Amino acid sequence: MKAFKSTPTVLSRGMFIGIALLVSAWQGPPAVAQDNVDKAIDAKFSKYDGKLPLWAIQPGTAPRMIDMTIYFNNMWFGAQAGNWDLARFEVYRTEEAIKGIYVVRPKRIDTVKPWAESALPALIKAIEAKDKKGFEKAYDNAIAGCNGCHAGSGGGPLKSMASFKIIRPTTPLFSNIDFKKR
């Protein structure tokens, strides 16, 4: 058997590239490397990226709009029955739905935020004052804002969402909610 001939001072080209790659991939001590991994994961989870399935399956604007339609229905019948707690909760739910839009559809922030920051505080103010007339005014203003935005915004295959005209509801969506004040 041939004896292994060592050449300690000469690195083969392959070994040199291998070492160079290892050095460039080395991110410092393990704690630093872990920190970098955490940062990279945080960045991926913090910024919408539709190419990634986990982001792509998140509800966009339209499903949250349907939720808002439900909240605005409940809110109306709560307020009509003097059930101000119920009405207050529905404004809170609307705010939560909207926060989701800011995350998954940041391009909508410029149009949705001005509406949310004027329409919703006005509703809260009237609800907390248990002011039915004030509520109706704030409600009508809020839905005028829904419609104003729809007229000026496209969605999916549509250039304008004007076909979705929001009105005061005439029927509660849920027959299994008793709207009477408790």
Ligand code: HEC
């Ligand atoms: C600042 C803009 C804006 C405001 C305010 C707004 N919408 Fe929308 N709405 C949109 C856009 C944009 C779409 C289409 C979204 C999409 O394509 O994903 C939409 C879609 C909808 C839809 C159709 C959803 C579906 O899946 O069929 C309904 C219903 C709706 N909105 C209700 C409301 C209600 C109720 C309000 C007010 C309480 C409101 N919207 C306020 C922009 C707005």
